[in-house]
Amino acid sequence: MRPRTSPLSRRRLLGLGAAAAAGTALSACGGPAPSGGSGGDASLRLLTPIFDRADGQKLLTSLLADFGKDHPGVSVQVDYTEYGKLNEKLATSIVGGRPYDVMLMGVGWIPPFVEKGVLADLGTSRSELDRLYNPRVVQPGIYEGRTYARPVLLDTRMGIYRKDILAEAGIDAPPKDLTELKEMGGELTVRKGGKLTRAGVDILSNDLRQTYLPVMWAHGGDLFADGRPVLDSDEAVDALQWMVDIIRTEKIEDYGFTQKGAVVAPLVQGRAAMMVGHNDMWRQVSESAPELIAEDRIAGFMLNQRRPALFQGGTLATMSAKTRYPEQAGALVEFLSGEKVSPQAAEQRGNIPAVLSAADSEYVRSNKLVSFAVDNLDHAFSEGGVPGWLEIREEFKPALESALLGKSGPADALRGLAEKAEAIIAKGA
Numbered sequence: 001m002r003p004r005t006s007p008l009s010r011r012r013l014l015g016l017g018a019a020a021a022a023g024t025a026l027s028a029c030g031g032p033a034p035s036g037g038s039g040g041d042a043s044l045r046l047l048t049p050i051f052d053r054a055d056g057q058k059l060l061t062s063l064l065a066d067f068g069k070d071h072p073g074v075s076v077q078v079d080y081t082e083y084g085k086l087n088e089k090l091a092t093s094i095v096g097g098r099p100y101d102v103m104l105m106g107v108g109w110i111p112p113f114v115e116k117g118v119l120a121d122l123g124t125s126r127s128e129l130d131r132l133y134n135p136r137v138v139q140p141g142i143y144e145g146r147t148y149a150r151p152v153l154l155d156t157r158m159g160i161y162r163k164d165i166l167a168e169a170g171i172d173a174p175p176k177d178l179t180e181l182k183e184m185g186g187e188l189t190v191r192k193g194g195k196l197t198r199a200g201v202d203i204l205s206n207d208l209r210q211t212y213l214p215v216m217w218a219h220g221g222d223l224f225a226d227g228r229p230v231l232d233s234d235e236a237v238d239a240l241q242w243m244v245d246i247i248r249t250e251k252i253e254d255y256g257f258t259q260k261g262a263v264v265a266p267l268v269q270g271r272a273a274m275m276v277g278h279n280d281m282w283r284q285v286s287e288s289a290p291e292l293i294a295e296d297r298i299a300g301f302m303l304n305q306r307r308p309a310l311f312q313g314g315t316l317a318t319m320s321a322k323t324r325y326p327e328q329a330g331a332l333v334e335f336l337s338g339e340k341v342s343p344q345a346a347e348q349r350g351n352i353p354a355v356l357s358a359a360d361s362e363y364v365r366s367n368k369l370v371s372f373a374v375d376n377l378d379h380a381f382s383e384g385g386v387p388g389w390l391e392i393r394e395e396f397k398p399a400l401e402s403a404l405l406g407k408s409g410p411a412d413a414l415r416g417l418a419e420k421a422e423a424i425i426a427k428g429a
Helices: 010-014 054-070 083-095 110-115 126-132 135-141 163-168 178-188 208-218 234-249 281-288 290-294 326-336 341-349 362-366 368-375 389-404 410-428
Strands: 042-048 074-080 102-106 150-162 190-192 195-202 272-278 298-301 308-319
Touching: 042 083, 042 326, 054 074, 054 326, 054 341, 074 326, 083 102, 102 326, 110 308, 110 389, 126 135, 135 150, 135 308, 150 163, 150 208, 150 326, 150 341, 150 368, 163 178, 163 272, 178 195, 178 234, 178 272, 208 234, 208 272, 208 308, 208 389, 234 389, 234 410, 272 281, 281 290, 281 298, 281 368, 298 368, 308 326, 326 341, 341 362, 362 368, 389 410
Parallel strands: 042 074, 042 102, 195 272
Antiparallel strands: 102 308, 150 272, 150 298, 150 308, 190 195
16 A cells, blocks of 8 residues: 555545544554553543443443453443444544544445544454454454454345235235336335325335445446446446336336335334335334334335345444553444444344354344344445545535436446445546
8 A cells, every 4th residue: 555644634544525624644544553651550532433322322331341350451432423423533542642442333334534644454364263253244344364353243235025014915925026016016015195105115214325325236246446436337327217116217216205214114013014224123113113113014125126235234343453452442342343332232233243152142033123134134234445535425416316316327337336435446546
């Protein structure tokens, strides 16, 4: 990797809208944490976008007390945040010269932070990780052959359907592929006086990028090839055309009928028969309409066309390359991604434990969307892979919306997206 010593800018590092003030110069690539500070007392700073709710904070406090028993003299100061504010928190700490010792990050974030010298190489072998986690879960924490992060929990996007609504229409199984999903969605759509009262397929309640990507992967598309964007491939265009057909041609769902952030999803209310959604939908159902679970009306299905695909996101534990306490920080990373914490962290979020040992736990098997994801992780795909990803991903929503609103065709929308991605990558070269 070529050395880079320019001052950190939030836009370049994090894809935020404006550059941060110039800060301490960082070295080119992540590497081993500085020597020293091994053993003995240490005061660690932890930044986490999970455990942020009251129950999560209580759980983490208890877990860190257990960590302290095995590491006397090590204290952990926790800074709770949410994913929407995580980028800014990280940038502020780095620019201000006070990076956190341990940072929990999202899938796709590792290459950008490694390239800016923020993350330490954990020195963990791939074979060791594969004994603890599904290989698909491990990959997002590896960059250029080195391990910079270990998985804590996963979250997935999949097809979800109401068994009862399909059964009322005489349909006894979920769609086998995206072609059938669109056809079935048309049959299950209900309009009264021209007004949509039930969407056959809801593709708008989830984040648009996170809906589009598994549809794209199912069509056989990819984000990058040899580090270059292939965002406007024929497969990618076919995937976006499928979404445009749902909204504009087949009228299976109206733009504005539902949007991300609604308190209760239309599927839970019976206002949608199927959706592309988050596995956390199970927790929403259990809180808002538990009878749907008691009566076995909710289940997941694979998004499939040229290949089966799940979107795999998640939370990864990383260590700062600048920590004064590499031994203790490394131990905390292992603890947070280990067999004690991972299952409990996942359960309090309604997500999927990263560790293989939890695959048959009572929690996993009692949550049918989580267990569906666990059983199908071999078909999971993750976003990211290039240093400019955090900036590139911000360009997806306007491109997708442009096509869904009829302002541009899918091919033109994705061509523009690919050009912006090329420019971002070239700027960072």
